[in-house]
Amino acid sequence: xxxxxxxxxxxxxxxxxxxxxxxxxxxxxxxxxxxxxxxxxxxxxxxxxxxxxxxxxxxxxxxxxxxxxxxxxxxxxxxxxxxxxxxxxxx
Amino acid sequence: xxxxxxxxxxxxxxxxxxxxxxxxxxxxxxxxxxxxxxxxxxxxxxxxxxxxxxxxxxxxxxxxxxxxxxxxxxxxxxxxxxxxxxxxxxxxxxxxxxxxxxxxxxxxxxxxxxxxxxxxxxxxxxxxxxxxxxxxxxxxxxxxxxxxxxxxxxxxxxxxxxxxxxxxxxxxxxxxxxxxxxxxxxxxxxxxxxxxxxxxxxxxxxxxxxxxxxxxxxxxxxxxxxxxxxxxxxxxxxxxxxxxxxxxxxxxxxxxxxxxxxxxxxxxxxxxxxxxxxxxxxxxxxxxxxxxxxxxxxxxxxxxxxxxxxxxxxxx
Numbered sequence: 001x002x003x004x005x006x007x008x009x010x011x012x013x014x015x016x017x018x019x020x021x022x023x024x025x026x027x028x029x030x031x032x033x034x035x036x037x038x039x040x041x042x043x044x045x046x047x048x049x050x051x052x053x054x055x056x057x058x059x060x061x062x063x064x065x066x067x068x069x070x071x072x073x074x075x076x077x078x079x080x081x082x083x084x085x086x087x088x089x090x091x
Numbered sequence: 092x093x094x095x096x097x098x099x100x101x102x103x104x105x106x107x108x109x110x111x112x113x114x115x116x117x118x119x120x121x122x123x124x125x126x127x128x129x130x131x132x133x134x135x136x137x138x139x140x141x142x143x144x145x146x147x148x149x150x151x152x153x154x155x156x157x158x159x160x161x162x163x164x165x166x167x168x169x170x171x172x173x174x175x176x177x178x179x180x181x182x183x184x185x186x187x188x189x190x191x192x193x194x195x196x197x198x199x200x201x202x203x204x205x206x207x208x209x210x211x212x213x214x215x216x217x218x219x220x221x222x223x224x225x226x227x228x229x230x231x232x233x234x235x236x237x238x239x240x241x242x243x244x245x246x247x248x249x250x251x252x253x254x255x256x257x258x259x260x261x262x263x264x265x266x267x268x269x270x271x272x273x274x275x276x277x278x279x280x281x282x283x284x285x286x287x288x289x290x291x292x293x294x295x296x297x298x299x300x301x302x303x304x305x306x307x308x309x310x311x312x313x314x315x316x317x318x319x320x321x322x323x324x325x326x327x328x329x330x331x332x333x334x335x336x337x338x339x340x341x342x343x344x345x346x347x348x349x350x351x352x353x354x355x356x357x358x359x360x361x362x363x364x365x366x367x368x369x370x371x372x373x374x375x376x377x378x379x380x381x382x383x384x385x386x387x388x389x390x391x392x393x394x395x396x397x398x399x400x401x402x403x404x405x406x407x
Contacts, residue, residue, distance in 0.1 A: 008301050045306060056309025058325075065291075065323035083325065086301050087309035089161075089213035089236065089268075 003031055003076055006083040014042040028059065029072035031082065046084065047072070056087045098130045099173055102140055103248045105129060107256040107374065112341040113354075118370045119361050121354075122257055123344060123377050124249070131165075131172045131196075133347075133379035134249075138271050139169030141244035142233040143177070151231050154178040159230045161185075161220035163213050163405045164193035165379060166235050166269075171200030182230070184220040186212055188299070189405050192383040210302035212405055214310045235269045237313030245275025253374050254280070260287055261364075264357040264375040266349050266407060267291040267323065270315040272376060277319035291323040292356035294331065294349060294407035324359065326352035328401040332389050334358070335381065347379040348389050349407030 005021050007014075015021050021039060025031030029047075036043035046057050052071070053059060059066045060083045066074045076082075095101040105128045110121040126134035146152040157180040160170055167183035174181040181202040185194070188209035197204055205223070207216040217236065224232040235241050249272065253260065263280060265272045270291075277289040303309065317323075328348070335351030338344045357375040364371040381390060388400030 009298055010301075010303055010305060054306060055311065056306050060325045063295075063325045063327075065325070067317060068320065068322045083295075085295070085325070086303050086306055087311050088211070088296075088301060088303070089217055089310040089312065 002078065003080050003082055005031070005035060006081070008085050010086060011042060011045055011084065014039045014045070025076060027072065027076060028061065028066055028070075028074040028082070031076060032072065058085045058087055059083070060085070097176070099140055099176060101130055102136055103129070103252065105252065107253065108344075110342050113337065113358070115358075115361050115365050119364045120372050121357055121361060122260075122372060122374045123338075123342075124253060124374060125344070125377050126249075127346065127377055127380040129169075131169050132382070133165040133169065134272060134376060135165035136169040136172075137244040137248055138235055138238075138241040138269070139166055139233075140173055141240040142235065142238050143170070143173050143179075145238070145240035145243075146231060146233060147177075152179060156180070157182060157227075157230045159184070159220055159224055159227070159232045160235065161207075161213065161216035162235070163216065163268075163407075164189050164197075164383070167202060167204075168193065168196050168200065170233070171197050171202040175201050182223075184216045184223065186216050186405055188212075188403055190384055191386050196383070209403065210299055211308065212296065212300035214303065214308060217310060218308075235271065236310075239314070241269055241271035242275035242278070242314050245272050246279045247275075250276040250279030250283075254283060257372055257374055259372045260284065260374050261369075261371045262288045262290060262357070262360055262373040264290045264292060264353055264360065264373060266353050266376065266378055267293040268349075268407065270312045274314050274316060274319055281319060288321040288360075289319060290356060290360060291320050292326050292353040293323065294352050295325045295327045296405065296407075297328075297402040299403040300405065324356045326355045328406060329394065329398045330355045331406070332397045332401070333394055335389065336394075339381070344377060345381045346377045347381050347384050347407075348387070348401070350377045350379070352407060353378070 023035040129136035187206040331351040334354040
């Protein structure tokens, strides 16, 4: 099972500068664990010590914000696309 | 009655129009709330006029006062119009990667523009404005991201207008910027028609805009309450431009690019409702017309060319 994860500029220090990485997992939480095993330290930038997504990190599965689909428990399937972005202002 | 004492008094009461061509079936219908029919041509007139009037009531604004506001454009244009009518000076802090039309309109209305760096997008404009407000305590920052009058304008205006025109509404879709529209309409619908799904569409910009130095520079508007939303979708410039063009080709509605992003989310919902065999009346916001974005290249050439032209720009 391969899921493509788009990495924002400020987290690419963990991915050797790569814009996308590939990982696997039945849930978003499992996927984050998997990419952290390949790119150590990235989980700490995304998930707090309490096991929640960082306030200023937005994660989208197929363009939908995971905070409305179960957060780290969001289920994933083969071919899903995951995008990580920092929270920025509009308006 | 379509006669008003002044331009500002003509705010709101915008048309809701059906989309006979883009609606997927007679049972799943899309409805566009044409906010470009406001005094300066965008939905931001509602928030701007409400914030100015609230500050006048509180005594924070008197003739001759200086208003300071971080804005990527439309709020500034709305504020500039009302400020000039009422004798206030306006200073806008605007990211440098916004369209030339927005700058020219602001200058025409007499506003002063202070540019903030492109990298970091509106986050930087907010940071610069907050610093300037600290250095100039006599200036009045209305602060659209945290001013309750912004959401209130939609709670008392946009929301009731929509429900009156579309009592059968099942979904409301709008853009997520300051979050004022979604928070105000969302709270109104939760109270008056609780089953309605409230959906946010947020623009996904090029990498430059997310060029923060660290995650802690991130920004969430103080107005934002995720409890008032049922879903939130990120829409890239390719989908936004595609839908903006579809809207003008199929329905004759010439809208700005952020509206294309909102329409994209609305059509995604429409497809799900068709697949589920449900009836739906989906209302979405047309934030403004396309006029201010012609120079971005979004309306000319191929989709790929238009998408490439938007790279690094704050197109919503």
